[in-house]
Amino acid sequence: xxxxxxxxxxxxxxxxxVGPGRGGKTTNLEYIFSRIRHRIESDMVSIKTQGDRTLFFxxxxxxxxxxxxYNVKTQLYTVPGxxxxxxxxxxxxxxxxxxxxxxxxxxxxxxNNISALNNLAENLNFYxxxxxxxxxxxxxxxxxxxxxxxxxxxxxxxEKDLNAQLKAPSFTASALKGDNxxxxxxxxxxxxxxxxxxKLL
Amino acid sequence: MDKKANDTxxxxxxxxxxxxxxxxxxxxxxxxxxxxxxxxxxxxLKELKSTILxxxxxxxxxxxxxxxxQLDGLLAQFEDDKVIHTLLKLLKSLGxxxxxxxxxxxxxxxxxxxxxxxxxxxxxSKDGISRSEKEKMLLEEVRQFQRLKALIVAxxxxxxxxxxxxxxISEEIPGIDSVIKAIDELKSMMAKELGAIxxxxxxxxxx
Numbered sequence: 001x002x003x004x005x006x007x008x009x010x011x012x013x014x015x016x017x018v019g020p021g022r023g024g025k026t027t028n029l030e031y032i033f034s035r036i037r038h039r040i041e042s043d044m045v046s047i048k049t050q051g052d053r054t055l056f057f058x059x060x061x062x063x064x065x066x067x068x069x070y071n072v073k074t075q076l077y078t079v080p081g082x083x084x085x086x087x088x089x090x091x092x093x094x095x096x097x098x099x100x101x102x103x104x105x106x107x108x109x110x111x112n113n114i115s116a117l118n119n120l121a122e123n124l125n126f127y128x129x130x131x132x133x134x135x136x137x138x139x140x141x142x143x144x145x146x147x148x149x150x151x152x153x154x155x156x157x158x159e160k161d162l163n164a165q166l167k168a169p170s171f172t173a174s175a176l177k178g179d180n181x182x183x184x185x186x187x188x189x190x191x192x193x194x195x196x197x198x199k200l201l
Numbered sequence: 202m203d204k205k206a207n208d209t210x211x212x213x214x215x216x217x218x219x220x221x222x223x224x225x226x227x228x229x230x231x232x233x234x235x236x237x238x239x240x241x242x243x244x245x246l247k248e249l250k251s252t253i254l255x256x257x258x259x260x261x262x263x264x265x266x267x268x269x270x271q272l273d274g275l276l277a278q279f280e281d282d283k284v285i286h287t288l289l290k291l292l293k294s295l296g297x298x299x300x301x302x303x304x305x306x307x308x309x310x311x312x313x314x315x316x317x318x319x320x321x322x323x324x325x326s327k328d329g330i331s332r333s334e335k336e337k338m339l340l341e342e343v344r345q346f347q348r349l350k351a352l353i354v355a356x357x358x359x360x361x362x363x364x365x366x367x368x369x370i371s372e373e374i375p376g377i378d379s380v381i382k383a384i385d386e387l388k389s390m391m392a393k394e395l396g397a398i399x400x401x402x403x404x405x406x407x408x
Contacts, residue, residue: 022257036221039221064217064218066217067213068209068210108255109254109255149247150248150251190211193214194214
């Protein structure tokens, strides 16, 4: 639930990047940070294991500026994708306003994407949130691997696997190269803001 | 809420987002125009990397069989390169160990597989890497491998005489003997090379 302070005219929105391990969630945040670091005062915080995996989460807070007289503060989080870190994943999802689901386009990660999405739905249920009612954007990441000869899933298959019922906006992307990373986060922020607009107007 | 208010909100929001993410971008580095093609030898490693990432996610018989098969292919391909060959053997030993023990394998094993793979990738793909740098990397990986081996031994208490015989470390990490043999060969080869260099230097001094 977005934190709205009507006295100070401040809105705090929490977006969480979710998806299978090694899918590119942290790379997304790193790219976003590289694009906006010159205009934000905050830093990106990452807590990683020795092997460079996200153990707890990455956190990137920034002020978007004023919309309808409200100063909008956005917080981007990632969660660890590995199966064993579900407790952390669940914790980070507390108070979430919008989700970016970063799916891995590699053929052999197909089942992992589906499992991660099911896990997300379960974890949201824990907070009485229906995934179908939450602002959500899909990102089909790692499309660039095709140029390296690594087999990737076609978009239709990924849509069918993940988005057939939810019918959320989706983007193909390469977080490593920055392709479509910004459109993804812009869409996620706008969808989330539109969802809370009634409280602002 | 009236439609006009909604439209204005959406308009303001889009403008704000466009401004925030688009203006005054820091100068972007131009991608090199003549990017070198992926080296031929790099391609088999891509498949191996993909398999290792799959192992990191979930340990299954299928993925481990694929891993061992890919390593067998690479072992044949890099037969003439002692360093790469030994790194591949280390990976195969670790892979066989994980295949035998699955989720009960020592928790550091996957991390070790990834570290050995990183050294392998650097040895195969990095341009201008010297032989001595490669050997240094290998020795570090061997040291870490032996450290893991010691941890595995330490975490297995000795069995009672009447109980079923616990496999020794050679069986615990299958293929360890062949790895040690390969390392010994490498050491002996390095010693020979060093001896030859010393001899050559001695002769130069005499002149």
